[in-house]
Amino acid sequence: MSIFSILSQKPWTSDQAKIDDKHSGKSSSMPLPRVALYVSMVVMGVLFTLFSVAYIGRMAYGDWRVLPEPPLLWFNSLVILMSSFAFHKATLSLKENNNRRTREYLFLAGALTLGFITGQLFVWRELVSFGYFVSTNPSYAFFYLLTALHILHLIGGLIAWLFVVYKSFTAEDESSNFPLSLNLCAIYWHFLLMVWLILFTMLLLT
């Protein structure tokens, strides 16, 4: 039901009461963890958007210097893309009831993510070795800040990933919600991939 039709209800009339009495009390049939993930993603989206707005706003000032683009960044982007893809494959394998394959892809996704984080740290080291410190120019400062924030979100994701890996060993149980957890983890990874691609594009455009 759209927000407008909800807001135009007249809850005090007896006609509306007949409809309302049958209401289950939930606004959506989604399971709770999914709602929680979506709401959190909105909040994270706001956070990254505001940082980006500040980035673009700050860019307009005269002292802005173009950021060097270490080629390693392209490689890292490929790695995070692949980790997202591995998650995708894991969900597909689960649909085919291939638990072993699912777990393999799950491990691959985690390993690739760790690879991405390590790669980003190498980018930092490279920049520092060129003498590009946080305080050298706001463009570098933003680079360090935004990549760090993104890595923090990935680390949060990796903690969730540990739980999912753990659950994958009990996936055969009737009561297991492993499929849902895996699905949510994959969505979160796709989200962080999107965030990275947007950040990367922004860095390239300066």
Add this chain to the structure above:
Amino acid sequence: MSESIIPESELEEVELYHPKSWWTEKVFSQDAKLIAIQYGLTAFAIGFVALVLSWFMRIQIAFPEMAIISEGTYYQFITMHGMIMVVYLLTALFLGAFGNYLIPLMVGARDMVFPYLNMVSYWTYLVAVLVLFVSFFTPGGPTGAGWTLYPPQAILGGTPGQETGIVLMLVSLCIFIVGFTMGGLNYVITVLQARTRGMTLMRMPLTVWGIFTATVLALFAFPALFVSAVMMLFDKLLMTSFFMPALVEFGENLSYGGGSPILFQHLFWFFGHPEVYIVALPAFGIVSDLISIHARKNIFGFRMMVWAIVGIGALSFIVWAHHMYVSGMNPYFGFFFATTTLIIAVPTALKVYNWILTLWKGNIHLTIPMLFCLGFIVTFLNGGLTGLFLGNVIVDVPLSDTYFVVAHFHMVMGIAPVLVILGAIYHWYPLITGKMLHDGMGRFHFWITFVGSYLIYFPMHYLGFIGVPRRYYEMGQTEALYTSSAADLNVFITIAALAVGFAQLVFIYNVFWSAKNGKVAEKNPWKSTSLEWQTPEQPPIHGNFGKELPVVYRWAYDYSVPGAEDDFIPQDVPNEKVKLAEGYTELGVEKT
């Protein structure tokens, strides 16, 4: 209508968390009701600090020759007073305390949907408060940058607390935001997904609507404060230049360069204005319910009230730059923001009309909660009207940074929401403790607080007109600006402020005294329809409702329904169980 058409419960009965030891039951509790009380007590404790700071400031302003505090300390006190009041007291009270207590009970849930996260949210908030408090005892003391923390001065030498105070302030804010976000997820998702059967969104009491919408606003607005705090921490600790322009300090070139202080102002007020409504919307919701209950009438224009809450919430994100009229902005920009600011006054005024129309011909009980509500309407109206003045660029420019502004924001977001909080405590105290607050002390508290606040802030408008600037610890001898009558007025204001402060001590005493010695409250003492009063026990125990969750058959405003014997019908009573008044065959149908 028979009961059989009610669908089977779709909500799986959730396994309630059962505490295993004294510690997990009473301290690290996951019960939203106890978390609410923890939030409330912590907020009041730190809020009391802010109140005491205001006494020092008022004494300093009235009797500068006593010099009880130095000019640096004055700035530190202003800053801590403002920030604590706005963020650590009001936001935490409305969302953390009232949100936690009332949301699950009012929508018919056993608890919040993520109780563990809810507990972590409180302890994170406590850490934020402690970090802030510790800054009083660090070398250099707390920050004196003003609650707006504008760079560049916030982190430069010459501003008190620039050594560690400002760092602790920014860190504390970040912690607060992380903690709030955990709670906020809970409030939003509980409202959306954990209501009981029959509880549609439009059947929720306005209190829940207000808290819910305010939480959504906060989830969008607090990230802006987070971003500005993190970036300022970088500027301070890592010498970046996000906000810092090239500067010469004491003849020395600083390594900063090119940053934009205005960028900070935009980010800060993108948070700061919605923050006003994060505090105001729950107050609007609570006031609507209290007025309806204590005037025994349904709320006038219920749907409009919901629309206004949602509309104000949305609009509040496009008015922020009215705080920046004197920052040298493009006049067209100012025109845009003046327009949106005046537009937001429309739904706000509508709410005031509806409250008054609810009172109109109501069966008004002058209970203490009702007194506070009436006080709120008058105060909010006053503060809202001066807001219209300040919303216009040409009127604001001369009044900016004078006591007119101090009077305006204290009326609208200081006193008004505090009156609601106090009224709400008198209203829900019987539910929380099972005892009534002492009536005589309560009435004394109300009259001194309400009249006293007026005596404090009404004269300040006049001080602002004659140009007395805000944030001055001493006005000096400039007879042109600071006439001797203004000085006398300031003495008067200070006496009123101390009296109001004293009344709060009486209130605190009352809260503790009544918890032990108060009259035992009868069940549902205000005869309210909403679910929180329909629990089997009063105060409600862990799990809130008995074996079965209540089923909701009506909206929350069935007061004085024609045909019903009682003047209220609780939300969980179906039509066929309503006791009819004599001469009626059905609700609203008279025997012929």
